[in-house]
Amino acid sequence: MYFGACYYPEHWPEERWEKDAKLMYEARFNVIRLAEFAWGKLEPSEGEFDFSWLDRAMNVMRQYGIKFVLGTPTAGPPKWLMDRYDAYQRDLNGQVRGFGTRKHYCMNHPDFHRCTERIVTQMAQHYGALTDVLGWQIDNEFGVCDTARCYCDHCLQAFKVWLQQKYDTIDAVNEAWGTVFSSQMYRSWDELHLPTYSVHPHHSPGLAIDYRRFASDSIVDYQRLQLQILRKYAPSHLITTNTMGKFNQLDHYDLNKELDLCALDVYPNMKSDPKARPSYMAEQLDITRGFKGGQNFWITEHQSGSPGAVVLYPTPVPGEIRRWTYQSIAHGADAIMYFRFRTLPYSIENLWHGILQHHGEPGRKFEEVKQIGQELEQLAPLLAGTSPQAKVAMIRCFDNEWSLELQPHMEGYEYIKHFETYYNYFYDRGITVDIVSPEASFGHYELLVAPNLMMAKDETVQSLYRYVEEGGCLIMDFRSGAKEMSNQITQKRLPGAFRDLLGIGIEDYGIIEASQQIGMRDLKSGEVSAAKKWYEVIDILDLDSAAQPIAVYTDGYYRDTPAATRRAHGKGCAVYIGTAPDQDGLYRLLDQLVEETRVKTDFAHLPDGVEAVIRKEAGAGGRELLFIINHSFSEVSVPLSSGYRDVWTNQAVSGPIELAAQDIRVLLLSS
């Protein structure tokens, strides 16, 4: 378990460093993240390098047992570089995104690539052999501040190359994008353009999705440029990059594939609805764990004060840092680095508060962090080797998210919000969920939810058929199979590739207007809830094992037709929901499905605001730790079966346990 903070020695007088190191030591820190953004201090002029200040800072720290995660400094390219090579991004109006903040570089700029290679090589050569460097973070928050997509000439050239590799001929591009519409055909590669400002706000869905894919690949390629250098000179160091949970401007499965582990930046208080913060953060953590198929991850930045640039988000109340810290650990974090050790007096981050206030003396947040440090000393050995284990998975697919961002179909629809209607069900029922790529293997899950899987590669389709045949319970919903990977709408009858699996046909569909009241009756309970946003008129296909309606519409011209169906197939079943039920309706459906499976939970009836998560060693009889977190500000009583031991008091715990407001209990299952 790593425990520490982000620390920027270049921001503080050298004579201060030792005091900070002592405070860290006092708080049981064993790691700091540093040097990302320090390009200008490391290479003050082109080709002139200065690592001496960083070496001195690290020397001070290592005397107190602190180890290092080094950031490559490429997120903060200095002015001399940006100006000399005009490496600035262009926005979709062609406007230069000028100097003054960060991340303003074009990912496809050849000179920027060259400069990147030079600084990363220098750093890697300098630090690659050190044993107290745990690892590296490449760049910082790829895509933040809407920087994932640039519209400059370098990007246009790179896009052409990308398309040539994908399509070979310009005619294949024309075919895929359907440029015959409105005479948009390209006669040659020269005529290609980026999806920039035009008469209509929207470009062809084909062009638009390919540009998103290209931009994502550009980031992955740019990361690989750095990765290869680090692998060469720092072969024993771990390599990661920090990500932002739901952020969707790049495909994070691709981004994390070649890294050693994933990392997340955790800022719960940036979520505006206070009630929603616990489930929101749980989701970010589960998303991150899913970027590398369920592997534990690092928290590279963790809220330790009120975040904010020009307005502040809420200040963590006493006990709140501790609460979020344990939530992160419960969901699979093996390192916690608070952002930042001390609040900066200057720059646009001078309201982004850290552990120490601006004056630099320890206060209540420091004391809280210190307490956590002490607790973790005891907990760390038990945590080693454990991770969350899920019987349920949800597919989050960037291709579909992009496609639905480009054409959301319904006013106010967002892929991730729809995704969350399912996620929140499992969160509320205390059921751990893996959030996985459509290319993951699903065999070990009891239940698999694939929201709005409009497009899917053949392998994914086959994998889903196989999943059901072999006994899985698959839940799909509206628009499944409606698109090709090209972002064209399928010319097959709906639901396209999933027609046979689901045993249904869909000829007719449309939006449910906000002013309309369309009911949906659950056939098991007879209860009626609301169908929202979208309807599909479902025909049951005449198959050997025919689908059965499990809910019907109670209004509209499609009244009494199925709103949801369930088809037994092979050893498993395939469920289809043709609308977006309201929360009551969705929970009712899912409760029935969960009941049928071996997905069960002791925690389906937790008090409001209480979260329960299990980390386990793999394999039967592995160590199992239960985290109970009271996110509420009231005392709660949590029902519990016997057989647990409190990891800190080492006392047996049984029966209902009382938790104070915001308190945490970590319990070891007696083996």
Add this chain to the structure above:
Amino acid sequence: MYFGACYYPEHWPEERWEKDAKLMYEARFNVIRLAEFAWGKLEPSEGEFDFSWLDRAMNVMRQYGIKFVLGTPTAGPPKWLMDRYDAYQRDLNGQVRGFGTRKHYCMNHPDFHRCTERIVTQMAQHYGALTDVLGWQIDNEFGVCDTARCYCDHCLQAFKVWLQQKYDTIDAVNEAWGTVFSSQMYRSWDELHLPTYSVHPHHSPGLAIDYRRFASDSIVDYQRLQLQILRKYAPSHLITTNTMGKFNQLDHYDLNKELDLCALDVYPNMKSDPKARPSYMAEQLDITRGFKGGQNFWITEHQSGSPGAVVLYPTPVPGEIRRWTYQSIAHGADAIMYFRFRTLPYSIENLWHGILQHHGEPGRKFEEVKQIGQELEQLAPLLAGTSPQAKVAMIRCFDNEWSLELQPHMEGYEYIKHFETYYNYFYDRGITVDIVSPEASFGHYELLVAPNLMMAKDETVQSLYRYVEEGGCLIMDFRSGAKEMSNQITQKRLPGAFRDLLGIGIEDYGIIEASQQIGMRDLKSGEVSAAKKWYEVIDILDLDSAAQPIAVYTDGYYRDTPAATRRAHGKGCAVYIGTAPDQDGLYRLLDQLVEETRVKTDFAHLPDGVEAVIRKEAGAGGRELLFIINHSFSEVSVPLSSGYRDVWTNQAVSGPIELAAQDIRVLLLSS
């Protein structure tokens, strides 16, 4: 009666064409619209033409009795053209509106003119002699996507020429625009500029309105360029262009003047309020009929599925396509072309649904269209020669609409919304309305409403005086006569040129704030309703036939002064309303005025959602068809005098008739 669809052979495999033709034949189609947007397929490289594919497609179609409306393809100029000549529009920030959609060309670009002449000449020469080409549509939806106004250098040059023709000298421009204000004078034509981005968001009203007029004229000129070629090579073909009802970025009276007939694109479901769709569509249809003084028109695109680009509008429910189709016909449509025959899988229109879904097989919408086709076979001979006949007219004037768009006077005011407060009255009372140009002849109308006629040419003023003198009842309202055609405010006492006609003076006026409650008492009934948005303090002039107050304000410093007046003059009367009454107040006033005139209706008390419209042959004893359309989703009973015969059952109909939800009855008055 023409009945068919928009069909794009270039979007589908050639081997599919025959199947489509057969389906069309099955649905009784006799026309398709095609080839607009196909420039890139017709002229793949500059000066190289290929009509062979279109010829082959037309050959397939004509075997099934289908005739053609050919679109000139200029709304979709290909990339080679746009790039070679930089024919792109500039927006008011000078930003190029790039490739990727359509309509991005500058209307005043000399090379674009040359290219237009070439392609239209080629097409006209190729198809001009064909007898199964019914006609041509020039370009597509002029001005759509905010393309009516371009701010490039070509437009600046063209604007100077336009101004020179209008004003002769730069001093006359200075005079008309009042450039002496803030030292904005131009010493020479060189100093002229377009109303582009500046310090203040608004330019001089004089410059701004002239730029709108110029831009409108540019479109009319560009259309004429094509029209002259078509007249030359296709002298026996009808020529039209498709328009968009309320769309106001160009003067549609000018646009339609030289065409053979008007055309409208009908998408009722794009109106957000479902309750308002029937009256909204009725208004669009009546507006279109007014573009050429009451002449019947074509529907070049008619909703046949859910429209939508990135979000869908509502899907037509069963029976809905039929309902809108008959509404269009009732209001004067002599051709219905559904948009589109089959839904496209690609491009930004892949959610703009047509008769067939993406998979291309007939479904419920096809069946509904087929039913209409059968019904129309019976109805068509009766329709021939009939058209709606109105006793009421409303003036819609683009000069005033533009002037009030530039200076709406009141927060939230829109000319067309104010216009609709009157229009909706007549719609609700079952009274057919013609919507006419201020230059129309008014003599045959019983009642004439001229909302917010701030500026009017001398001829219009004289025409309105004459109208009243000869027995018409004219309704004018606030700000009438307040402006000169230059968009300067008049220096005459208000209401300017209409002072003598109305017999009133206005010295004082202002907005009614949303927070204010100002009442208006109708003097006949004594009922009080609310005066909204604007007040004028009206003095009764001491004339031979003095105006009489018909309503007074009940609040404000102008309490007890007239809010509306009526003056008998000649054989007619002139009514003035100094405020915007709420619906109750306006309907009460209009009911009284309608009662005085020979405007009467049998349908003043129709059930909610039911529309009744008459199409008649001109002349006494002409054939008269009554359309009763139930726009509601309930069964209704409609009172009816006897003497009708159902056109489809051929049975006599009398007494109240029952209509199912969404049903239509077309009745022939027994002669």
Add this chain to the structure above:
Amino acid sequence: MYFGACYYPEHWPEERWEKDAKLMYEARFNVIRLAEFAWGKLEPSEGEFDFSWLDRAMNVMRQYGIKFVLGTPTAGPPKWLMDRYDAYQRDLNGQVRGFGTRKHYCMNHPDFHRCTERIVTQMAQHYGALTDVLGWQIDNEFGVCDTARCYCDHCLQAFKVWLQQKYDTIDAVNEAWGTVFSSQMYRSWDELHLPTYSVHPHHSPGLAIDYRRFASDSIVDYQRLQLQILRKYAPSHLITTNTMGKFNQLDHYDLNKELDLCALDVYPNMKSDPKARPSYMAEQLDITRGFKGGQNFWITEHQSGSPGAVVLYPTPVPGEIRRWTYQSIAHGADAIMYFRFRTLPYSIENLWHGILQHHGEPGRKFEEVKQIGQELEQLAPLLAGTSPQAKVAMIRCFDNEWSLELQPHMEGYEYIKHFETYYNYFYDRGITVDIVSPEASFGHYELLVAPNLMMAKDETVQSLYRYVEEGGCLIMDFRSGAKEMSNQITQKRLPGAFRDLLGIGIEDYGIIEASQQIGMRDLKSGEVSAAKKWYEVIDILDLDSAAQPIAVYTDGYYRDTPAATRRAHGKGCAVYIGTAPDQDGLYRLLDQLVEETRVKTDFAHLPDGVEAVIRKEAGAGGRELLFIINHSFSEVSVPLSSGYRDVWTNQAVSGPIELAAQDIRVLLLSS
């Protein structure tokens, strides 16, 4: 007392001038403002001057006893100038702000400076010796329409010079702005840039505030350019410029320092909430009086009709012009110039109504102005030498306003709105307030409020300590002392420089979310009100004279800790409020503090909508005039002690007096 209007002879036919002069004479006018914006008429081509038309106009006017305030015409540079020198401003996207309105020039453009010097020199030489020119207005409303800040290359160069003068070395700039953050360091002056469009919407607070200061200084410098010429050629004329009350894009203390007197443009009806207009206008007037330390001022433009460009603001009702006029005078206006004499038919100001409507004949507004003219003849001699005298002052500081505009800390926070929560208290209690610079001398005030004084120069800090020591009562509130003048956050413990004065420490703080309910209990009354927006956790320091809590929080983790404190120090006291109380809470606190001081008022319990203001001669026994203004539309009864005489009837007045709706009473205290 000067009384008149803004008049633009160049807008009207020369033969009209005499009629206007006669009307002015009839209304007792003795002054007009003219010639601002007339550059193009005065210098029709570069270097060619024509004052003849203006001379003729002035000749007509002076025959009727009218004197002149001449505007330098630089707010309306003609097209020939703007085009020849490309003197246009650039916005922060680098976009040229083109011709067509006004004020589009760059304040730092060398050629524009040269052209300015030439026209001002010509005017000053021509008119500088005239005795009926009372004074000059330089340019017009500096900064209006967001023109205070330009982002062109001239500004970049000028900014570098400004920074060199302030910081000497580029390293000092780096230090002050904290550019080490994210490698934003400048190696040389060449690398400097303006805070233009970038990836992140916000630049470093250091750069951002310095650019605001620089832009403000640029305007002051540009004004000085003109001022020096006027001083030279018109040494006996008064010089002013017209300002806009709360407008904050430049430092108005700096702007007015070198002028002879301040001037304000008064448009009450542009304030959207009708109820708030009286206090809003009072505040603007008091702000203006504060620009030169309490000195009387001129109203260079005064609403005399409905203002408006594209939509109208409310038309003044009968009596309203008179009401606002007396409010202006009561607060210190020594000149009233109505805007405008006659409403213009053309230009974007053709809905900006003046005394005469467009037709130019006298109407109700003219009659009202004439009545005021007659009344003022009687009042003027009594007014001479009097001015408002305040015992309370509030500090309005542009540095803090800018800093909090850049980083408002809280959603929806605005410095001036927070300022107004205090101002409105004093307005409601009938207590006259001076609004002063942080560099003013405070000694003569009983009570001093310094809202959100985050940063303060050392002299201000010392001055505030001294103020309290010598007996003043100082009220400070949250974030006081939190910043350095560089806009860095202090590294001292909070409240920074004010820690010892206030006797408190602040370690912890944060926003109060809109969804939170945090109470604040007043310890004297025990009443609970709401704490809003921000909280600070206040520790009482262990000092000789310890601070005392006067209110505590009733909720949150800081429940029962002080929300406000009061510390006796020297002969005075220092109060601190750590949150933004709701109106009840704030009024309760302030009532207690006012009670303790010698600030008292006879008018604490005025009827709703009634304002009472005193103008006095300085010194004991000086003449004292009491203005009672009924802003309401009801009759009111105002309690009054005896000893007054009505200035118009010359009758003694005592006991409660009755005022009609909107009526005014001016009373002379019997000496």
